[in-house]
Amino acid sequence: GQQVMQIPQYQHVQEGEDFTTYCNSSTTLSNIQxxxxxxxxxxxFLIQLxxxxxxxxxxxxxxxxxxxxxxxSLHITATQxxxxxxxxxxxxxxxxxxxxxxxGTRLLxxx
Amino acid sequence: xxxxxxxPRHEVTEMGQEVTLRCKLISGHNSxxxxxxxxxxxxxxxxYFNNNVPIDDSGMPExxxxxxxxxxxxxxxxxxxxxxxxxAVYFCAxxxxxxxxxxxxxxxGTRLLxx
Numbered sequence: 001g002q003q004v005m006q007i008p009q010y011q012h013v014q015e016g017e018d019f020t021t022y023c024n025s026s027t028t029l030s031n032i033q034x035x036x037x038x039x040x041x042x043x044x045f046l047i048q049l050x051x052x053x054x055x056x057x058x059x060x061x062x063x064x065x066x067x068x069x070x071x072x073s074l075h076i077t078a079t080q081x082x083x084x085x086x087x088x089x090x091x092x093x094x095x096x097x098x099x100x101x102x103x104g105t106r107l108l109x110x111x
Numbered sequence: 112x113x114x115x116x117x118x119p120r121h122e123v124t125e126m127g128q129e130v131t132l133r134c135k136l137i138s139g140h141n142s143x144x145x146x147x148x149x150x151x152x153x154x155x156x157x158x159y160f161n162n163n164v165p166i167d168d169s170g171m172p173e174x175x176x177x178x179x180x181x182x183x184x185x186x187x188x189x190x191x192x193x194x195x196x197x198x199a200v201y202f203c204a205x206x207x208x209x210x211x212x213x214x215x216x217x218x219x220g221t222r223l224l225x226x
Contacts, residue, residue, distance in 0.1 A: 031212055042202055042217040043154070050212065088154065095211040097142070098167070101154040 004091050006102030014110050019076040021105035023089035030092045032072045033099065034063060038085040046074075046087075079109050113137070115205050115218035123224045129191040132221045134203035136184050140216075142209030145178055145188050146202040148220075154202075160186065161209045193225045 005024045013019055023032065031050045035043035047056055049065035049072060056063045062075045076083055086106045090099035116135040124130055136143055145157040159167045163180045171178070175194070180186045190197055200222050204215040 033214070035217075042220050043204075044217070045214045048212065048214070090215075092211055097159065097161075097209045097211055097213075098156065099215060100156075103153045 004089065004100050004102045006089055006105055008105055009103065010106045010108070012108040012110065013079050015081060016078050019079050019083070019107055021074050021087050021089075021107075022071065023073070023091070023102050024071045025091055027070070027093055029069050030094055030096070032065060032092070033090045034072075034074050035088045035090060035101075036085050037088065037104070041085070043088060076107075079107070081109050081111050083107060084109050115203060115216055117201075117203055117218035117221050119221055120219060121222045121224075123226065124193055125226050126194055127192045128225075129189065130193045130197075130223060130225075132188040132190075132201050132203075132223070134186045134188070134218060136186070136203075136205040137216055138184070140205040140207050141183065142206045142213075143180060143186050144204045144206075144215060145186070146204065146217075148200045148202060149198075157188070159209070166209075193223075195225045198223055198225050 086104040206213040
């Protein structure tokens, strides 16, 4: 079956430091979505990547889709306390409706 | 615009009791996903409906779990009888048509504790 690995599991940073989470698949992906879940909250959609090598930016967040469409990264520049939460990747293979979620990376930011 | 609505937000029950979770989709959406989130297993898809029809129930743990979509905007997830290992956060999510590039909009979740 399709496996999705997300690393690291946890990251504790000082406010102002950068943060990166990685999502790796054993199979080629159709697209990947990133979600953020605040503590006690629900997953909220951030962005979708579809094309090989695609890079998208949202303010301090940079999202990348690998050339082989098997991996992706989310990078946050100069973290703020509002960035605290768990970041999930959700991947799709072929043209499936089904999103397979990674285990998430929990980000803690020290003020 | 109202997002996905779930009720109850919290449920504490005793083992063996029936639990019913409810979900109202975003107006205009016709696809519904029920997920379960636990520390051990993460976010798992339980069942997917499209146009009120269950398309994929392969994630439903066992016969104790059942889900219905009696109309285009409402769904229930029932656990009978409940067991302590069912304790989790249950989310429903909706999307416009269930397409392979669509965003899923999650509800606030129901936090279930089975004692």
